[in-house]
Amino acid sequence: MTEELRVAVDRRPAGAILHTKGYINNVGGEEIANRAYELMDDGVKVILLNLKDTKIVNSIGISILIEIIEKMMEKGGRIAFCCLTPVIHKTFQIMGLANYATIYDSEDAALNDLNLKA
Amino acid sequence: MTMTAERQMELTLPMVPDIEIAAARAAGNLAREVGMSAERIDEMAHAIIEACINAREHSGCADQRIYLRFVGTYQSDGNPRIDVWITDHGRGFDLAEARTRRQKLGPAYKRGRGIQLMEAHMDEVEIISGTAGTTIHMVKYENPADEKTS
Numbered sequence: 280m281t282e283e284l285r286v287a288v289d290r291r292p293a294g295a296i297l298h299t300k301g302y303i304n305n306v307g308g309e310e311i312a313n314r315a316y317e318l319m320d321d322g323v324k325v326i327l328l329n330l331k332d333t334k335i336v337n338s339i340g341i342s343i344l345i346e347i348i349e350k351m352m353e354k355g356g357r358i359a360f361c362c363l364t365p366v367i368h369k370t371f372q373i374m375g376l377a378n379y380a381t382i383y384d385s386e387d388a389a390l391n392d393l394n395l396k397a
Numbered sequence: 398m399t400m401t402a403e404r405q406m407e408l409t410l411p412m413v414p415d416i417e418i419a420a421a422r423a424a425g426n427l428a429r430e431v432g433m434s435a436e437r438i439d440e441m442a443h444a445i446i447e448a449c450i451n452a453r454e455h456s457g458c459a460d461q462r463i464y465l466r467f468v469g470t471y472q473s474d475g476n477p478r479i480d481v482w483i484t485d486h487g488r489g490f491d492l493a494e495a496r497t498r499r500q501k502l503g504p505a506y507k508r509g510r511g512i513q514l515m516e517a518h519m520d521e522v523e524i525i526s527g528t529a530g531t532t533i534h535m536v537k538y539e540n541p542a543d544e545k546t547s
Contacts, residue, residue, distance in 0.1 A: 302418065334439070335418070337446050338510050366439040366518070373517050374510055 283307075284333075286314050291395045294325030296386075300332035308343030315347045315358075324356035327389050331362035341374045348379045357381075361389040404430050404469035410449075412461045417449035424467045424481060431469035431477040433539050441479060441537040444518040447511040448483040448533045456487025456531060476539035481519075486530040520544070 284307030289296040295318050301307060315326055328344075348358045361383040363371065371377050383389035390396050404427050410416045421442035428438045452463050464484040472478050495512070516522045521536035538544055 302415070304415065306414075335421070335442065335446065337417070337443075337450060338514055339450070364439065365436055366443055369440075369517065370443060370514060373514055 284310050286310055288314055293394045295323050296327045298329045303333055303336040303340035305339045308340035312343055312347050325393050326358050328360045329362050329386055336367050345376055359389055361386050406467045408465040410463045412453045417446040420449050420465055421445045427467045427469050428479050433477040437539055440518040444515040447514045451511045452485040456485040458485050458487035460486055472543050474543040479537045481535045484532040489526040489528055489531050492524050
């Protein structure tokens with residue numbers, strides 16, 4: 280069985296929003312990383328990951344998300360997250376991801392703070 | 398405390414990619430039947446996923462199977478309790494050594510947090526491992542406070 284992750288990219292003048300749908304495991308994490316690295320190579324410095332349609336993550340997927348954050352930090356940019364389920368939020372905190380990325384309750388709050396409004 | 402089994406399920410699953418999702422969904426269905434809340438089910442699902450991934454990635458078992466048992470009962474206050482057993486017939490591991498190794502690797506090493514996540518998401522976790530394999534027994538309570546007082 281497979282639980283493919285889908286990623287939709289929404290480019291904005293000041294950055295990009297990645298909307299994920301599905302399971303963030305090793306394959307899903309790599310899919311997000313591919314999209315994020317393409318954006319970084321294109322000069323994008325702010326990426327918001329909206330996880331509204333992701334209900335399950337695993338530790339391998341999160342470790343890939345941390346790698347993306349580190350790579351963005353090396354480039355002087357910023358990764359943020361919004362719309363996490365309570366359990367994914369808790370999992371991010373346990374994995375240490377919350378130490379490196381801001382987590383917003385809503386997309387609106389994130390867009391305002393990151394200046395990503397269209 | 399008296400534990401009366403209201404719902405039981407046993408599964409044998411092949412070690413194929415994403416099989417952990419099937420395990421988590423099956424446990425979630427049973428937990429819903431006994432009335433566990435969505436957030437508690439979600440936490441349990443994430444713990445089961447980590448346990449299945451550990452079995453698939455590290456057990457090295459010849460039969461390439463994960464054996465699962467879920468039991469739904471009720472606490473003394475009437476709230477649901479779910480017991481989960483996840484077993485592989487692999488080579489086993491030394492839990493103390495695994496914890497020490499993980500600590501030595503430090504926070505910069507991003508992998509190897511499966512047991513930590515299981516412990517954070519479940520109310521009780523017991524790992525029994527030997528040369529014949531590993532069994533992880535985890536318990537999720539709807540109301541953990543009741544267990545501390547009863």
